[in-house]
Amino acid sequence: MKILYAASEANPFAKSGGLADVAGSLPKALVKDGIDARVVMPLYGDLKLRSTLTYVTNFSVPVGWRSQYCGLFTAVADGVTYYFLDNEYYFKRAGLYGFYDDGERFAFFSRAVLEMLFYLDFAPDVINCNDWQTGLVPVYLNLYYRHLDKFNRVKTIFTIHNIAYQGKYGLEILEDTCGISKRDQHIVEYDGCANFMKGAIECADKVTTVSPTYAQEILDPWFAHGLDALLREKQYKLCGILNGIDTEINNPSTDPSLPAHYSVKSFKKGKPKCKEALQDRFALEKDGSPVFAVVSRLVGMKGLDLLQSIADALVNDGGIELVVLGTGESGYEAFFSDLAARHPGRVGTVIGFDSKLAQQIYAGADVFVMPSKSEPCGLAQMVSCRYGTVPVVRETGGLKDSIQDCTLGEGNGFAFADYSAHDLYDACWRAKELYWKKEDWENLVAYAMRCDFSWALSAKSYEGLYNETVNLW
Ligand code: GLC
Numbered sequence: 360m361k362i363l364y365a366a367s368e369a370n371p372f373a374k375s376g377g378l379a380d381v382a383g384s385l386p387k388a389l390v391k392d393g394i395d396a397r398v399v400m401p402l403y404g405d406l407k408l409r410s411t412l413t414y415v416t417n418f419s420v421p422v423g424w425r426s427q428y429c430g431l432f433t434a435v436a437d438g439v440t441y442y443f444l445d446n447e448y449y450f451k452r453a454g455l456y457g458f459y460d461d462g463e464r465f466a467f468f469s470r471a472v473l474e475m476l477f478y479l480d481f482a483p484d485v486i487n488c489n490d491w492q493t494g495l496v497p498v499y500l501n502l503y504y505r506h507l508d509k510f511n512r513v514k515t516i517f518t519i520h521n522i523a524y525q526g527k528y529g530l531e532i533l534e535d536t537c538g539i540s541k542r543d544q545h546i547v548e549y550d551g552c553a554n555f556m557k558g559a560i561e562c563a564d565k566v567t568t569v570s571p572t573y574a575q576e577i578l579d580p581w582f583a584h585g586l587d588a589l590l591r592e593k594q595y596k597l598c599g600i601l602n603g604i605d606t607e608i609n610n611p612s613t614d615p616s617l618p619a620h621y622s623v624k625s626f627k628k629g630k631p632k633c634k635e636a637l638q639d640r641f642a643l644e645k646d647g648s649p650v651f652a653v654v655s656r657l658v659g660m661k662g663l664d665l666l667q668s669i670a671d672a673l674v675n676d677g678g679i680e681l682v683v684l685g686t687g688e689s690g691y692e693a694f695f696s697d698l699a700a701r702h703p704g705r706v707g708t709v710i711g712f713d714s715k716l717a718q719q720i721y722a723g724a725d726v727f728v729m730p731s732k733s734e735p736c737g738l739a740q741m742v743s744c745r746y747g748t749v750p751v752v753r754e755t756g757g758l759k760d761s762i763q764d765c766t767l768g769e770g771n772g773f774a775f776a777d778y779s780a781h782d783l784y785d786a787c788w789r790a791k792e793l794y795w796k797k798e799d800w801e802n803l804v805a806y807a808m809r810c811d812f813s814w815a816l817s818a819k820s821y822e823g824l825y826n827e828t829v830n831l832w
Contacts, residue, residue, distance in 0.1 A: 360825055362389060362396040363483035365472050367492035368455060369400050371436055372407050375455050377738050378489060378520050384605035386439045388814035392822060399472050402432060402443035404451035412443060416478050420471045423538045429471045431478060444471045462528040466537040469495035473504055482509060484829050487516045491526030494555035497562035498546055514828045517563035521735050522577050523584050523660065526555030550585060560589055565828050566597045569736035570757035574599030582733055600821060601760050602736040603814030609742045616718035623808040626747045637723025641707025643680045649794040650680045652724035654717045654739055657687030662730035662753060667694055668780040674705050677791050683708045684716055721746040726790045730783045734758045741812035744771055747804040751786045771807040
């Protein structure tokens, strides 16, 4: 089985969010299972490990009526072959997305993914596309490549990591920039816009999302950002597979970011050292209080307005400490910076994206708070379990599929269902109450650490799906 995994970011080369973690770890797990999985991504200006790349060839890619240069480079990381598509005009910029011409940049990328295959001795059975940036791959394949020998049996899977980002543009970009004529406009048109994600849902052989619960949720208008009707129509090809995490990188017994190492057998010794270092880093009092933590993009979807309305009460009445790491909307950045200023020694905030500090927080905190309004999968709750930091989550998407409340039975965290600040408060309160029952708490920490969130299981589900897709017709 040969899989081409197309993504706009992948670890260890470029990362802005969870997609990079998945694109950096699922193919690795597939390769371990004997599948020839390879990754293709853009060659960004600030790509990491650039010196490991070797040049393969170059070719031209049609972009509307123009033809653009595309360089092809390759590298091997952790046993996985990566391909990089190079065009400095499109990708040599600071950052990955957020430019006025993102539509054109990723139309180019999607077309180049297919053109690249003419120059490689690699014929994928399935191209697994991810998010809107690769949404035009299945569209172009059907429109312009299907009749060619090399492509007529290639199947496509489109994975939705977050339906909030669809790649929506004015219809005028279709003909001139994307090379999609008026006659074919209906394939990508939705609600009067060109919508790359809609095109992918229309054309891909299968559509997946990153958790079974999210696959159900996006049939509902509250979650679907306008695409629910389309998804209900295409439900026959939709399924959800829970992501895994890279348990080699996220391993508290080897993680180079940590001041002390520990495993499920030694966390009682190692974790307090990490906690102390974390309290020092944020100038927090070391009086035995539980440390609650948030590591997140500071955006509305993450449910931070709930935390905002209870944070003072939790710190004042709950006797907890709080650390926050993230960047995002200025209102949240200001709120959490101000909260730290108002509670010196009890709250610490760092506005930024710092993966080393994130690992130190996963290890040093006691409780990890994730009250998301919507969460397609979420990886942080799994990482925090692995590091023995008990998650408090809202039951949505992948949070619901990975965390079970421990109050009434076996569980690896604390969960609440309604999007309500009272319920979040209650869940945090239950967590801090249990924290003071030392033995029960240690049992919970050990239970959370033992949960298997590796790719082992989910990679098997993907393999099943790939087989099913290849045999479709
Ligand atoms: C997106 C989602 C997140 C998911 C990640 C990887 O970032 O918002 O929930 O874990 O993709 O699939």
